[in-house]
Amino acid sequence: MPTKISVQGLRKxxxxxxxxLQVVDGLDFEVADGEFVAIVGPSGCxxxxxxxxxxxxxxxxxxxxMIDGVRAVRPGAKGILISQHGSVFPWLTVRQNLMxxxxxxxxxxxxxxxxxxxxxxxxxxxxxxxxxxxxxxxxKRAELARALVVKPEILYMDEPFSALDALMSLRMRNxxxxxxxxxxxxxxxxxxxxxxxxxxxDRIFVLSGRPxxxxxxxxVPFRHPRKLPGAAxxxxxxxxxxxxxA
Amino acid sequence: xxxxxxxxGAWGRVxxxxxxxxxxxxxxxxLVLGTHSAxxxxxxxxxxATIELVRDGTLWGHIGASLLRVGSGFxxxxxxxxPLGLWMGWVQGAYATLxxxxxxxxPISPIAWFLIFISSVFPMVLQTTAGVHTIERRxxxxxxxxGVSRSTLFRRVVxxxxxxxxxxxxxIGLGVAWLVVVAAEMIALRSGLGYLIIDSRNAGNRxxxxxxxxxxxxxxxxxxxxxxxxxxxxRIVRWRYAH
Numbered sequence: 459m460p461t462k463i464s465v466q467g468l469r470k471x472x473x474x475x476x477x478x479l480q481v482v483d484g485l486d487f488e489v490a491d492g493e494f495v496a497i498v499g500p501s502g503c504x505x506x507x508x509x510x511x512x513x514x515x516x517x518x519x520x521x522x523x524m525i526d527g528v529r530a531v532r533p534g535a536k537g538i539l540i541s542q543h544g545s546v547f548p549w550l551t552v553r554q555n556l557m558x559x560x561x562x563x564x565x566x567x568x569x570x571x572x573x574x575x576x577x578x579x580x581x582x583x584x585x586x587x588x589x590x591x592x593x594x595x596x597x598k599r600a601e602l603a604r605a606l607v608v609k610p611e612i613l614y615m616d617e618p619f620s621a622l623d624a625l626m627s628l629r630m631r632n633x634x635x636x637x638x639x640x641x642x643x644x645x646x647x648x649x650x651x652x653x654x655x656x657x658x659x660d661r662i663f664v665l666s667g668r669p670x671x672x673x674x675x676x677x678v679p680f681r682h683p684r685k686l687p688g689a690a691x692x693x694x695x696x697x698x699x700x701x702x703x704a
Numbered sequence: 705x706x707x708x709x710x711x712x713g714a715w716g717r718v719x720x721x722x723x724x725x726x727x728x729x730x731x732x733x734x735l736v737l738g739t740h741s742a743x744x745x746x747x748x749x750x751x752x753a754t755i756e757l758v759r760d761g762t763l764w765g766h767i768g769a770s771l772l773r774v775g776s777g778f779x780x781x782x783x784x785x786x787p788l789g790l791w792m793g794w795v796q797g798a799y800a801t802l803x804x805x806x807x808x809x810x811p812i813s814p815i816a817w818f819l820i821f822i823s824s825v826f827p828m829v830l831q832t833t834a835g836v837h838t839i840e841r842r843x844x845x846x847x848x849x850x851g852v853s854r855s856t857l858f859r860r861v862v863x864x865x866x867x868x869x870x871x872x873x874x875x876i877g878l879g880v881a882w883l884v885v886v887a888a889e890m891i892a893l894r895s896g897l898g899y900l901i902i903d904s905r906n907a908g909n910r911x912x913x914x915x916x917x918x919x920x921x922x923x924x925x926x927x928x929x930x931x932x933x934x935x936x937x938x939r940i941v942r943w944r945y946a947h
Contacts, residue, residue, distance in 0.1 A: 513849070515845060515848075533845070533848050533849045533851070534849070534851050535849070535850050535851045538849055538850070539845075539846075539849055541842065543842055544842075545842040545843055545845065545846035547843060547846070547860070547861065547864075548943040548944075549864035549865060549867075549940060549941075549943050550860065550864070554860075558847075558850060558852065558856075558860060559850035559851075559852065561850070561852045561853060561856045562853070588942070588943055588946075589943070590942075590943050590946040591946075608850060
């Protein structure tokens with residue numbers, strides 16, 4: 459499969475009161491087209507910094523992020539970032555939120571697409587609702603739908619389900635897998651939840667503490683749907699946790 | 705505490721302020737009677753004076769004159785201040801250039817400027833500018849991510865995000881404008897509620913009319929603020945208050 463994302467010699471430091479803080483220290487990896495990669499690492503290791511550089515919000519000090527062979531220097535609709543805190547516009551209805559990224563197309567087409575994707579994520583009947591009228595899980599669905607409706611080639615997910623309770627998080631993971639089976643996207647998922655990574659990803663990168671680099675890479679050989687409590691899964695989980703120093 | 709208050713219903717909210725007002729009016733009445741004041745009217749004299757003003761029709765003329773001044777000055781100020789505030793909030797250069805000027809001019813007494821327009825422009829410009837500055841970064845980043853045009857960014861993100869702050873600015877602006885119009889009418893005009901007060905005093909020490917005018921000014925100010933607060937109930941800004 460062709461390479462979608464290619465990261466070479468990525469370095470990033472920040473100026474702080476205590477002086478220069480090296481956050482990302484020489485990352486090299488590739489993500490294939492259509493691949494689902496999960497990145498796990500200790501908190502504060504620079505995962506979000508890495509994600510910001512992948513999605514084009516931040517530029518690296520050294521090295522490069524190439525998407526389809528082109529250097530990523532600014533964010534764009536080719537790769538949509540879904541962040542931990544959520545960014546569904548509270549002043550727009552669900553439908554208006556979904557139509558937001560479809561700017562420039564005929565309104566009728568925007569609306570049809572928006573309602574189609576609202577239905578896909580299970581928000582049928584809530585198109586006219588405002589975000590403050592939705593529950594946390596529904597808000598995540600709206601955010602996911604808003605990303606999917608523009609048919610991004612890459613989804614960048616930065617701890618997308620960490621604010622949900624365990625049951626809702628599991629349901630959202632299953633929904634995500636169902637959607638990904640229908641629409642092929644390349645996905646980079648950042649998570650601190652090893653089980654979530656094993657549930658979803660084709661490959662898992664374990665990052666070291668700051669300044670971060672890739673400490674280990676695991677292939678996840680299980681077919682979907684994955685039965686999480688299996689013995690082989692447990693073995694993989696423990697191997698990853700060992701790398702994380704838990 | 706909150707739970708107990710809810711149990712009392714509407715009366716629980718209305719009764720205490722009414723009791724305070726009743727207490728103040730009685731104290732006023734007793735003081736006037738007790739001191740045998742020749743100048744200061746009793747509440748009842750104020751009521752009859754108000755009725756007199758309503759009967760001979762002058763009250764409506766004065767109220768109309770004041771409201772027209774506030775309405776036109778304030779309306780123009782909104783048209784001027786909101787776009788300017790949006791521009792200053794969005795364009796860093798405009799902010800750096802104009803903000804110091806506005807900060808210097810703002811505390812100068814608007815009465816000296818003698819224009820309701822001027823008096824309500826500053827709170828609205830500054831409030832709108834602050835509104836743009838406090839738009840959460842995550843929303844601007846999401847908009848950037850979808851690569852939308854500048855006009856969509858403004859129409860769909862910046863303006864709706866700032867609208868609640870604009871309404872706050874309008875409340876402050878209208879409040880100030882109402883103060884200023886009364887003061888201006890006292891000094892230099894020959895109509896309006898401010899003029900009514902000064903004229904009643906100058907023309908015959910009619911303090912019953914003076915106090916009636918003061919109370920009417922207070923009540924109208926309260927209603928103007930109430931009308932502005934109705935804007936907070938609009939569907940496009942309800943997200944700001946719904947938590």
